[in-house]
Amino acid sequence: MTDLSPRISSISQESPPAASQPERRRAAVTAASRTLAELLETDPEGEAFLAGPRDLPTPGETRARLTRAYTAGGIAALKAAKRKEVLGIAARDLAGEVPVDAVGRSLADVADICLDLVASATPGLGVVAMGKLGARELNYYSDIDIMFVVDEISDDVVRAAERLLRELGGGGAEGQAFIIDVDLRPEGRSGPLVRSLESFLEYYRRWCEPWELQALIKARAAAGARRPAEALVEATRPLVFATDVSADRVAAIRKMKERVEQHAMKSARKSRTYESYDVKLGPGGIRDIEFAVQLLQLVHGGSDESVRDPATLDALAALVEGGYVADDDGAGLDVAYRWLRTVEHRLQLWQERRVRHLPRDHGDLTRLARVLGFMDSPAASAAERFDQAHAGVLRDVRSRFEKLFYRPMVEALADPSGPRLSRQAVVERLRVLGFRDTERAARTLEGLVSGTSRRAKLFGVLSPAFMRFIAATPLPDAGLFAFLRLGEAMGSRLDVFGALRDNPAGLELLARVLGSGRFLGEMLEQVPEELTLIADTGGAPDRGPSLLKDREQLMHEAFATLEWRVPERRLDGLRRFKRREVLRLAVAELAGVLPSESVGAHLADLADSCLEAALPADVPFAVIAMGKLGGRELGYSSDLDVMFVHRMEPADAERLAEELLRSIGEVTPEGQTFRIDPALRPEGKSGPLTRTLKSYVEYYARWAEPWEHQALIKRRLAAGLKDLGDEFVAATNHFAFPSELPDSWRQQIRHLKARMERERIPRRTDPRRNLKLGPGGLSDVEFATQLLQLEYGHRWPELQTSNTLDALRAAAKLELIADDARERLEAAFVFLSRLRDRLHFLTGRPAEMLPDKPEELEALGVALGYRDQPRQQVEEEYLRITRRARKVAEPLIYGD
Numbered sequence: 019m020t021d022l023s024p025r026i027s028s029i030s031q032e033s034p035p036a037a038s039q040p041e042r043r044r045a046a047v048t049a050a051s052r053t054l055a056e057l058l059e060t061d062p063e064g065e066a067f068l069a070g071p072r073d074l075p076t077p078g079e080t081r082a083r084l085t086r087a088y089t090a091g092g093i094a095a096l097k098a099a100k101r102k103e104v105l106g107i108a109a110r111d112l113a114g115e116v117p118v119d120a121v122g123r124s125l126a127d128v129a130d131i132c133l134d135l136v137a138s139a140t141p142g143l144g145v146v147a148m149g150k151l152g153a154r155e156l157n158y159y160s161d162i163d164i165m166f167v168v169d170e171i172s173d174d175v176v177r178a179a180e181r182l183l184r185e186l187g188g189g190g191a192e193g194q195a196f197i198i199d200v201d202l203r204p205e206g207r208s209g210p211l212v213r214s215l216e217s218f219l220e221y222y223r224r225w226c227e228p229w230e231l232q233a234l235i236k237a238r239a240a241a242g243a244r245r246p247a248e249a250l251v252e253a254t255r256p257l258v259f260a261t262d263v264s265a266d267r268v269a270a271i272r273k274m275k276e277r278v279e280q281h282a283m284k285s286a287r288k289s290r291t292y293e294s295y296d297v298k299l300g301p302g303g304i305r306d307i308e309f310a311v312q313l314l315q316l317v318h319g320g321s322d323e324s325v326r327d328p329a330t331l332d333a334l335a336a337l338v339e340g341g342y343v344a345d346d347d348g349a350g351l352d353v354a355y356r357w358l359r360t361v362e363h364r365l366q367l368w369q370e371r372r373v374r375h376l377p378r379d380h381g382d383l384t385r386l387a388r389v390l391g392f393m394d395s396p397a398a399s400a401a402e403r404f405d406q407a408h409a410g411v412l413r414d415v416r417s418r419f420e421k422l423f424y425r426p427m428v429e430a431l432a433d434p435s436g437p438r439l440s441r442q443a444v445v446e447r448l449r450v451l452g453f454r455d456t457e458r459a460a461r462t463l464e465g466l467v468s469g470t471s472r473r474a475k476l477f478g479v480l481s482p483a484f485m486r487f488i489a490a491t492p493l494p495d496a497g498l499f500a501f502l503r504l505g506e507a508m509g510s511r512l513d514v515f516g517a518l519r520d521n522p523a524g525l526e527l528l529a530r531v532l533g534s535g536r537f538l539g540e541m542l543e544q545v546p547e548e549l550t551l552i553a554d555t556g557g558a559p560d561r562g563p564s565l566l567k568d569r570e571q572l573m574h575e576a577f578a579t580l581e582w583r584v585p586e587r588r589l590d591g592l593r594r595f596k597r598r599e600v601l602r603l604a605v606a607e608l609a610g611v612l613p614s615e616s617v618g619a620h621l622a623d624l625a626d627s628c629l630e631a632a633l634p635a636d637v638p639f640a641v642i643a644m645g646k647l648g649g650r651e652l653g654y655s656s657d658l659d660v661m662f663v664h665r666m667e668p669a670d671a672e673r674l675a676e677e678l679l680r681s682i683g684e685v686t687p688e689g690q691t692f693r694i695d696p697a698l699r700p701e702g703k704s705g706p707l708t709r710t711l712k713s714y715v716e717y718y719a720r721w722a723e724p725w726e727h728q729a730l731i732k733r734r735l736a737a738g739l740k741d742l743g744d745e746f747v748a749a750t751n752h753f754a755f756p757s758e759l760p761d762s763w764r765q766q767i768r769h770l771k772a773r774m775e776r777e778r779i780p781r782r783t784d785p786r787r788n789l790k791l792g793p794g795g796l797s798d799v800e801f802a803t804q805l806l807q808l809e810y811g812h813r814w815p816e817l818q819t820s821n822t823l824d825a826l827r828a829a830a831k832l833e834l835i836a837d838d839a840r841e842r843l844e845a846a847f848v849f850l851s852r853l854r855d856r857l858h859f860l861t862g863r864p865a866e867m868l869p870d871k872p873e874e875l876e877a878l879g880v881a882l883g884y885r886d887q888p889r890q891q892v893e894e895e896y897l898r899i900t901r902r903a904r905k906v907a908e909p910l911i912y913g914d
Contacts, residue, residue, distance in 0.1 A: 040068040046112035047105070050389045051367040054105050061098075067106035072115045074107060077127045084128070088135045093185045096132060097192040103128045104158065108367060112389070118356045119331050121363065122155035129162050130240045132195060136185055137242030140178030142168050143212075144247030147240035148202045148233060153328040155359070159366040159373075161199040165237075166212040167246045179212050197372070202233055215246045215253075222257055228270035234258045235312055235319075236328040259319030259326060274309070297362050298374040302412030302419075304358045307351055310422045311337065317450050318342055318443060330355060341438025344425055347418045354415045361408065364389050376408075423447065424482035431464040432478050451489040453498070454873065462499050473505060476515055480525065487526045491533020492860060492877040500532040500539030507546040514549045524556030530608050534881060535860035537654070541601050544689070545594065548601055555609050565606040569623040572599065576631035589681045592631055593689050599624050600654065604859070614852040615823070618651035625658055628691050629737035632681045638665035639674055639708075640738035642746055644698045648732030649820045654855050655864040657693045658682070660736065662708035663746045675707040698729050711746055718753040724763035725770050730754035731804050731811075732820045755811030755818055764805070768912055771801050780866075786900070787868040789850050794900030796854075798907035799826075799847045805910060806834055822847060839906040846903035853896070856881040868896055 047068075048055040058064045080103060087099035104125070111121045129151055137143050149163035150156050166179045187198035203209055204221040213221075222231070234254050239247035298304045311333050319326045322340055327333045331352060338348035364386055365373040377383045380401060387404035394400050427447055430439040444463075445456045453459040463485075466477040488497045508515065518525045531552060532539050542548060555565060567575070579591035603620050606612035612620065622643070629641050645659030646652050662678075664671035675696075683694040699705055700717040709717070718726070731754045735743030774797065779785050790796045803822050806829050811817040816828040823844055830840035857865030860877055869875050872889055879888025884895075 040065070043068045043109035043113045046114075047109050049385075050112045050364060051108065051370070053370045054108060054367065057101060057105060061102070064102055064105055067102050068109050070106070072110065074110060074116055074120055074124045075103075077131070080124075080127055081131045084131050085135065093136070093195075094190070094192045096135065097190070097195045100128060100132055100195055101193075108158065111363065112367075114391075118359045118363065119155065119329070122150070122153075122157070122359070125156040125158065125160075126151055126154040129156060129196060132186060133162075133164070133182070133241035136182045137178065140175055140242075142170070142172075142243050142246070143175045143178050144168060144239065144243040144245070144250075145182075145241035146247050146250055147238045148236055149199075150236075151240065152236035152238040153330065154238070155329055155331075157359075157366055158363055159197075159370050161197045161372075163199045163202050164240070165200065165203045165218075167215055167218055167250050168212055168243070169215060169246050171212060171214050176212050202230075204230070215249055218250050219253055222254055229274060231258050232274070232312055232316060235315055235326070238328060255326070259316070259323075261320040295376045295378070296374055297358055297365065297376065300412070302415035304355070304362065306415055306419050307334075307355050307358075310351075310419050313423065313450070314342055317446055342426055342443070343422055344429070347421055347425065350414060350418050351422070354411050354418075357408075357411050358415075361386075361390065421482045423451075424485040427463065427485070428467050428478055428481045431460065432467040432469075432474070451485070451494065453489075453495050455495055459495055459498055462502050465502050466505065473512055476512055476519070477505060479519055480515065483522055483525055484529055487529035488533050490880075491529060492856075492881040493533055493535050496535060496539060497529060497533030500543065501528075503539070503543050504532070504546060504549070507543050508549070511546075514553055517553050521553055521556060524553040527556035527605070527609055528552050531605060534604075534608065534856075535877075536862035537859045538601065538604055540862065541597055541604075545598050545601060548598060551602060552605055555605055555611075565602055565609075565611055566620065567599075567602075567623075569626060572623050572627040573630055576627040580631060589632065589691070592628055592681075593691050596624065596628050596691050597689055604654070614855070615848050617855065618646070618649075618653065618851065621652035621654070621656070622647055622650040625652065625692055626736045628682065629658075629660075629678070632678055632691075633738055634674070637674065638739055638742060639663075639671060640740075640743035640746065641678070641736045642743065643734050643736035643820075644729060644732050646732075647736065648734050649822055650734075651822060651851070653851060653858065655858040657695045659695050659698050659732075661696065661699045661714075661733075663711055663714060663742060664708050665710065665739075665742060668706070668708075668710075671708045672706060679707075698726075700726070711742070711749060714746065715749050718750060722753065724766045727753050727756065727763070728767060728804050728808060731807050734820050751818070752812070755807065757812050759805075759809040763808070767801070767805065767808075771797070771911055783867060784870070786897070787870065789854055789866060789868065792900065794846055794902070794904035794907065796847065796850050798903055798911070799843045802843060802907040802910035803829070810834055835910070842899075842902045842906045846899050849895070849899050853878070853882065853892075868893070 044058065047058065058068075084096060084099050084103070087095040091098075107121060107124045107128075110116045111118075126147075130147070133145050137145050144167045146152075146165045146167055147163070148165060150160050151162045151164065156162070166175075168175045183198055183200070186195045188194065200211060201207055203211070204213065204218065204226065222234075231254075234251075235258055237251045237254065239251055241247075296303060308330055311330050314337055315325050315333055318337070318340070325333060325336045325340055325342065327336055334343065334348055334351060334355075337343040338345055343351075361376075362374060365376070368385075377386060383404070384399065384401045387400040390404060392400040392404045392407075395403065398406070426439045427444045430441075430444055441460065444460050448456040448459045448463075463481065467474055467481055484501060485498075488494045488501070491497050505515070518528065528549070531542065542552075551565070576592065576595055579595040580589075600621070603612060603617060603624070607614060607617055625647055626643070633639065633641070640663050642648075642661040642663060643659070644661060646656050647658045647660065652658075662671070662675045664674075666674075679694055679696065682691045684690065696707055697703055699707070700709065700714065700722070718730070730750050733747060733750060733754065735747060775785065775791055775793075779788050779791050785792050788795055800822055803825050807817045807825055810829075810832070814828070814832055816832065817825055819825050819828065826835070826840050826844055826847075829835045830837050853868070854865050856878060857869070860874070860881060869878060875889040875893060879890075879892035882888075882892055884891040
């Protein structure tokens, strides 16, 4: 990283060597601050503040001057004197004579003294400093965050607090002394301005949010009555630095960590600028360092009081001393924090305004660069050189942010005799990250990084970043364990893992895949060579569309997997092909390349390809897709509903069907291609597996139940002889879409639907949580849509589609259903299908019910993208969507 030693302004550098100290300070102030330069021109007393020793004034010296001004001229004189104190601090700062942390302390001293002079006029009123004032790291133009505390509430102390805000925070001819913010008090703007000590403690013990306890890290008795202020700070230490971090607080810490990221993006979009322009909230900015330090303070402060200091740099030094942060990370973040705060100070000083964004105007950026000591060179301008240095700082902070929380864990577990981070501290950090079985997670991480092998060293490098990414996934425990198993499965083939070292996007995608649950972790372990796919997709998102293959390409590759194998092992190749392609689709979906509502069609193409490859060539035999396969709306856990039609000897056709069922559905050491279900055929399990077209037509004409006509809506050719399959579809069209829908059929279908709801939902379960059969579930949407198709399909060919969403959209276009009703049914179908797939990812099993266990709901909510309150959000969204769908589906199925 660029050398970021404290810089002095280019103007002072260019001043003649013989220039006096006041002259050099004046030149630095004039170059850096238009408003302070105006103060020098208009106030002769300002010159005195350019003279004096290199060191900043002591708090006692500052208090003496401010007290004289306040005594002689009241609040107006105090405001004027305060500005001259700021001038004296800025002059030494801009001339490069004092470090940035000393500047923050001196500015905080000025604020403390001003607050104390006004607050002390009323006995008993204590002022607690928060935020940057509490940490004594104030900016030139920061808000000052304060709270008022007293032993006993009275009208006098409330009026005194209001007067303080009015006099120091209000405007006037002399300007505003400070921007005062009292919103960090209990209940914010809705709460009383002044509270008693007991009221504060009652609130913090019973009702406060986790972020309010985090804010108290920086609480400090600053002014007025010291006893209640110091008592409040002291009494809240055990609450802030708890010895045992609760599950709710763990969740809140994780969410705060994520919100830091989101806030920077929203701020950038709002200001129509780059995130990196925000010195405070942008990636790699001040907030990243502050938040990371505070997070470690919350985790370790309960057992180690040495890390509780409110000042960021002092706390960072204590964390390094305690072994919680690596020495080089602590040194790098110390330098970066000083740099970022110096940039922030220079931005604010120009017009003494609250600014945190780098200027977009080239002239303003050049002025800032020169004030920071950058000069034009033959290779680059001052602005370009500053931009390069600043970008380096942001990148460095961002990378160290990952390591700050995670690397000490990795180092401690890799070499327990070396680092100072204890096993209990590792477990505590894992709990904060959201791991449930923290002991197992620690053992897993230790298994990854311990030892001296090439693999252990490589995983030691990868693990800090991987831990950061996996912590944000639905199941971090399972993901971390899968990472270990994957490393073991790869054996000596570590080149792909090596490529991930310089590919953070690829590593993040791998964490997303492994942290999604058992299904993909186990699948990737079986085909570890597909790790290359994940690394390439994450590293080059523009490659994403190439993940998606059309039906023809899948057919070609399915056949290719069989060609080189010995006859008895041919179908093992098909099973491996299916597993590899399902993983490809899941990766594409998790990478955002494949929309969730398109997954079903791609899975259907894959199923068709496997069925086609498993059939002998050139036989008069066809596979008819039914159900979700027919509708091209498969889920990752779906069975394949099929029927078989032939033009061959019945016994030969039956043997061929049996062989196909065995080859596709049999479970072997290589797994299973698909679960296959032929039960929708005429006469179900009692009937022959396959029939001639004539036999099918005769059955549907004479004996078929209404539900069997309904099932035919989904029919389509999946594999086999195309002419035969097309003939079957054409010959059964009038059975699927009859010229009229008899009332008796409608009543039987309604009765069937009611029986399904009554009998097929498992006992002792809440019907409302059944994804398929519950009110507003997938079955409601399908029955409502199919009844419209049965009734109107013969009249409008647009309705003669096997796909539910296509049929709904056609019905709305034909005005058979209102558009808002169509939207509700479509929303339920898409949401529930995605929810079903995410549950399958989590558990590796077909999912029928919305979970009721809090931890399972939490994981599902995270999997669906909810962040603030995932458990509550997913449940509320599920109930809202299904209620709305039921209101639409019920009259369509059961009548008004």
